[in-house]
Amino acid sequence: MSPQLDEPDAKEILVASDAATRALSAAPVDTDFVARVYEKISSVYDLFYGPTLHAGRLESIGRLGIRAGDRVLEVGVGTGINAALYPRDCNVTGIDLCSSMLEKAERRIAGHRLTNVRLLQMDAEELTFPDDSFDVVYAPYTISVVSDPVKAVHEMRRVCRPGGRFVFLNHFLSSNKLISRAERFIAPLTVHVGFKADLDLPAFLVQAGLDPVSIEKVNIPRIWSLVTCSKDA
Ligand SMILES: C[S@@+](CC[C@H](N)C(=O)[O-])C[C@H]1O[C@@H](n2cnc3c(N)ncnc32)[C@H](O)[C@@H]1O
Numbered sequence: 001m002s003p004q005l006d007e008p009d010a011k012e013i014l015v016a017s018d019a020a021t022r023a024l025s026a027a028p029v030d031t032d033f034v035a036r037v038y039e040k041i042s043s044v045y046d047l048f049y050g051p052t053l054h055a056g057r058l059e060s061i062g063r064l065g066i067r068a069g070d071r072v073l074e075v076g077v078g079t080g081i082n083a084a085l086y087p088r089d090c091n092v093t094g095i096d097l098c099s100s101m102l103e104k105a106e107r108r109i110a111g112h113r114l115t116n117v118r119l120l121q122m123d124a125e126e127l128t129f130p131d132d133s134f135d136v137v138y139a140p141y142t143i144s145v146v147s148d149p150v151k152a153v154h155e156m157r158r159v160c161r162p163g164g165r166f167v168f169l170n171h172f173l174s175s176n177k178l179i180s181r182a183e184r185f186i187a188p189l190t191v192h193v194g195f196k197a198d199l200d201l202p203a204f205l206v207q208a209g210l211d212p213v214s215i216e217k218v219n220i221p222r223i224w225s226l227v228t229c230s231k232d233a
Pocket residue numbers: 031034035038049057075076077078079080081082095096097098101122123124125139140141142145146147194
């Protein structure tokens with residue numbers, strides 16, 4: 001299926017010849033490094049990544065097509081900033097690597113008196129759920145954070161039921177040459193504040209074997225993408 005693409009030149013990039021082999025980022029990190037960074041920034045996460053990324057969260061949640069009774073998995077639930085945005089009649093499981101982020105999420109969920117959200121400490125790259133456990137698997141602002149995005153998205157697809165959707169919301173390397181050069185340059189610095197600025201979407205899609213149903217620009221400015229994939233029924 002050909003994805004619906006917002007960017008006019010994205011199709012051309014999708015077929016770029018070395019997408020199957022090139023590095024996904026100039027700043028590879030391991031999972032222990034990511035865990036340490038998030039333990040450090042958990043107290044200021046909401047301040048820096050709360051309002052700035054919230055338009056994208058609001059826009060995206062409405063596009064997930066969640067129905068009453070759906071089992072939803074949020075990968076990288078962080079401080080639980082999305083928790084109150086999910087419809088109350090779906091069942092949400094939020095997983096995260098980092099205990100101090102999860103502690104904040106626990107408090108937020110209690111504050112909102114949410115009874116449809118449970119939290120678990122788990123590595124996105126080694127989910128402990130059985131295959132086909134969820135109707136919707138959603139990774140908001142997480143795929144450029146994990147150490148191995150291909151492994152994480154394979155796990156997202158595995159735990160998604162046939163016919164369900166797995167979706168990621170993220171900023172990716174710009175298709176503009178000048179901007180992408182700057183993003184690659186700063187990526188070794190941005191990993192210290194929790195993300196890779198230069199995750200290469202076309203290479204990621206090819207290397208993960210993904211054929212998204214849609215890629216839509218969200219947030220303000222519109223430099224974040226909501227990538228929706230469906231698992232074959
Ligand atoms: C940028 S935050 C996103 C939080 C939330 N989804 C939001 O919308 O603000 C990324 C989260 O992914 C978590 N994370 C990073 N690597 C992970 C992994 N391998 N498994 C599970 N969570 C991970 C981090 O601890 C962090 O809480």
